[in-house]
Amino acid sequence: MTGFLKSREALLVAVILALLALIATRFPGFVDPANLARVFNDTAPLILLALGQTIVILTRCIDLSVAANLALTGMVVAMLNAAIPGVPVPAIIAVALCLGAVMGAINGLIVWKLSIPPIVVTLGTMTIYRGIIFVISGGEWVNSHEMSAAFTGFPRAEILGLPVLGWIAVLASAFFIVVINRTALGRAFYAVGGNPNAAVYTGLDVGRTQFLAFVISGTLAGLTGYLWVARYSVAYVDIAGGFELEVVAACVIGGIAIAGGAGTLVGAFLGAIFLGIIKNALPVIGVSPFWQLAISGSAIVIAVAFNARANRQKGRIILKRAEGHA
Template identity: 70%
Template sequence: MNILKNRDVLLAFAIVLLIGGVAARFPAFVRPGNLVNVFNDTSPLILLAIGQMIVILTKCIDLSVAANLALCGMAAALLNGMGVPLPLILIAVVLMGGALGAVNGLLVWKLGIPAIVVTLGTMTIYRGTIFLMTGGAWVNAHQMSAAFKALPRTVLLGLPVMSWIALAVIALFFVILTRTPLGRSFYAVGGNPHAAVYTGIDVGRTQCIAFVISGALAGLTGYLWVARYAVAYVDVAAGFELQVVAACVIGGIAIAGGAGSVIGAVLGALFLGVINNALPVIGISPFWQMAISGSAIVIAVALNATQNRPKGRIILKEVEPA
């Protein structure tokens, strides 16, 4: 059946099986309240995975998303300490994240530096900037206002605001990627950049826009992360970029660019979210999470390569015996 060949359907089925397997050992895991918590815990990963997916679609990669998150989160905490109103803080972190993403995009576009090199460098720069801003000091819960901490935790219609923000971003970028010229240009640039040029698409500019979107989502996630956990410091979300890339790859986004979907990125994030929440429940050390994420990347890339490998032309045929 064609439906069984659909990557998203198979991944959704795998998530259901995974939840069922955990529930067999720990039935409380499938209670509605706990499943809501799992989705809410996964919301930051979903937001970053959507931004990363758009960058990967254009044949690039953004390894600085977690450092961008940490820097914008620290900026949000410091602004809150200065008495800046929350709406202005939200606008500031989104603009700041987008600007940090634009730095990556411009270096890739104007200087032609490979994205992996650029974002490895800016990842370190952004972390270092946090240290320069604070001298290594933490911003703790007692230094944050109640309103600042309350927003992502406020429950509306059974879901925390952070989950509603994730759902809104999913819907927004699903429409952008499937119904707008900008969304089609992301796929065109990643699928065949040379053909994209002939259709009037500026490849470098499109890649830069992708980095800006990824950075803006990282900035928004920075506030949500810091406000929810009520702490900001240099190493917030350290290593989280691996989880983000893993979510994209598991969700079927082709590292070579040009293929992938918002639904796939979300399902990849949920797959990892269920694993990360289930490991402590079934008695497996959380230190295995990084190993599992790394293994998932390797396996998913191998599967993608096998499925997408073009068939070679037969130029020599075996001579049939007379």
């Protein structure tokens, strides 16, 4: 318990509570349970993408194509629904999961087999995926009147006051937290990111582990693609443009080390919640939503500086202990 109170996660919880209290002094309705449920639901896509991005970053990689993956998957399933309205929602979700996984696998294979830096690979595939959206859609939108009621209704259906979209974020978070903390695969992600050379000597295939991380990230992005277009009832070329910045910001704010091998999914979850509250509070406190990207970018810089300082302090502690034993 003492360890948790001193952790980055505890600090984030305290900051989030303080932020809510500050907002409530001006607009008490913001902290109403029903409104907080809406804020969480708005943040659910960011949470889902942050989970996948965290796993990728843990392995010393980064996936800048998640928003483009989301957009392409969303466009494909929206066009499929418009062309064949009778396709059941489970089949639509299966298509989204598979398509997202394929795009993630493409990233992972290039990084693994060609040894190209992940930032270069995913920057390239991000552009390619956006281009494919324009090619298949001809630049046209898929609007709400072209989508079936079942297609748009699934993520909006409420269970115990929270829409299905929000519940999916909760369940996905719980599932991957267990996977990362309780399975050999989760330990492999940390080992590969912490020290790739040592991981090889323990029998781990670094490239294969990074490949699996990209597949997981892509799968979550594909799922989010369907949920996004269904919830907002629209699909277009520039959907979720720039959203990858918010995803990286959520991870870094949550304490995920860009260098890999350090951080928790709980931290990424809380980082996404923090950004979600900021984003929803901006219009309430009279700040233009166009400042969102600037705030996200500033949050990344501050969080990276904070993480770097914390790592230096840990290093000093280790050196002092070593000197004490010498």
